[in-house]
Amino acid sequence: MVFVGMDHGTTGISFAIINESQVTDVFKISREDSKAGRVSAIEELSKRIDLDDIELMIVTYAMGDSISTILPIEKVEDRGILSINGAGKVTGGGTSVYSEIEATDIPVLMIPGIHKGCDWLNPLFKAAYSHHASPEKVSIVYNAYIETKWENMIVADISSNSVDLLIENGEIKGAIDACCGAMGVVHGPLDLEMIRDIDEGRRTANECFSHAGAIKIAGIDNKVAFMKDELLNNYKNGDEKAILAIDTMIMTVAMEIAGLIAVSHNDIEGIVLTGSMGSMKDPIDFEAKLNKYFKNKYPIKIISSESGAIGAAQIARDIAKGKKEIMGIKVEL
Template sequence: MVFIGMDHGTTGISFCIISDEGDIVDVFKIGREESKKGLVSASEELKKRVNLDDVKLMAITYAMGDGISQILPTDKVKDRGILSMSGAGKVTGGGTSVFDELEELNLPSVMIPGLHKDSTSLDRLFRAAYSHQASPEKVSISYNAVKETGWSNFIVADISSNSVDILIEDGRIKGAIDACLGAMGIVHGPLDLEMIRDIDENNASANDCFSHAGAIKIAEIDGKVANMKDQLLENYVAGDEKAKLAIDTLVMTVAMEIAGLDVVCENDIEGIVLTGSIGSATTPFDFKDEINKYFKNKYPLKVISKESGAIGAAQIAMDVYKGRKEILGIEVNI
């Protein structure tokens, strides 16, 4: 008996397989471009690693997840749980092809919702302030963070292509700050005044601006999303001043965002969980040390796997199968 979690990430689709005791059997990732071009098959990769007859439940994250607010059986979800494929975020088609393959496997599965204005599980002030706060994998990341720490009041900082910080209070997700609102990631970031003017003057689309508003804007890097992080880090190691400024600025914006979430938590924060390809990084810089320069040991800092999205999704699948009725305040309706 095994369970599968899928993380629909920016640069690739990650899978985690766990046993019925919660032990990780395998974690692997499929590149979006490779999937779109048919160079790799999600279903074949799964079959290499597990007998599909042993899969009791799979939990899927997909795109924004703004069309649903509960954890639901995949076959009961309309339009794959999203309101639109237009707007923020790079669309390559790789994630869609993986979803198509998974549907053909006909495995028992559920879909995890994103965090948005119709998420009744969230604090009403966050719902009033922001139409969208986080995509579904941030829920699974937060669930893995709970499993790893045992904390009930903390902040999750997921730093990779984009940066999203999530506030958990009394074991529930209270709210989050999305990538287009606050901290920079490697690729995505907030839309500032200059970008808004470019959009108004038809010099760029909002999506183009969002997809070039992260650290790459400062480092003056462009190209394929999957390559931008490596290029930035290579420039950083080479001593490029713009790359150094980009990383330092990213860290500062993340620190500001975490501090803002701390302010609105009614309970004392037990710690901060760091994850994502940058949040969990130890080379060429240690992100934990860099962020701690701002917090000066105020909080315990816990680094979890950069694959926490897939791992947490598998853990959600296991607990839902075993009868759990809510996940971090989100209702399970199966």
């Protein structure tokens, strides 16, 4: 038997396939290819495994803000979201994949996002923010926990956007979403200048959010799928704006992590880095640059940039074995 995890990411939809003990395959399909019908997620899975061998699949989708427990997909209404508006660039590729999976006979569970309706969150975080993180951050945290066994940690997912999460006593207790805290490559928090642009009708909030990351500083305006590569190429070529953009992004990530450490009730055992930027060593050693702020005070562990899909598959495996709770989140079968 095999287990499958799906990560509904910004630039593409990733899948991980695992057996009882190890990852056997990871692959990604672009949102544009899926929406245009050029690639079928189910066909791609079928090339790698017999679908009848899938004991359980875990999927994530969009904000996941209308559910707060892990549920069978057939019990989830409206794909588990309150609204698709204001959540970054919408292409429809993820919806196509969701519909494909929903139409199969594969046993599928959905992970919730982290939001004010989650009773397992610290009530102060729930009071402060309506939304904290999308569902794949739960699977990232689970993969981080399996890799480190740390009960008290900060998990930093740094890629198109940056989301950092606080884990205490093996449960997710808080997080800071991309529109509130640190910059990612593409997305970032809305500052005063952007709020004025929105109020004066020059740009929508979503347009601001989708140009508020490091690309804002580097002066890059391209398709989301190409922005990171352009930023890195400019960085390698010594472009001053790109260097400033990367250094600023890392500074904001360090501030966010330090803030979560400050409000933790327990001593933090370490920091976990993931995402396409967080796990990077070349041309940017993200760990080394981040650690300049923390001065070796905390162990730093890098996990796979595909931890969202891998962690989802690990959740599927462990629920199939009888686990009833994942990082504080109840499983309702």
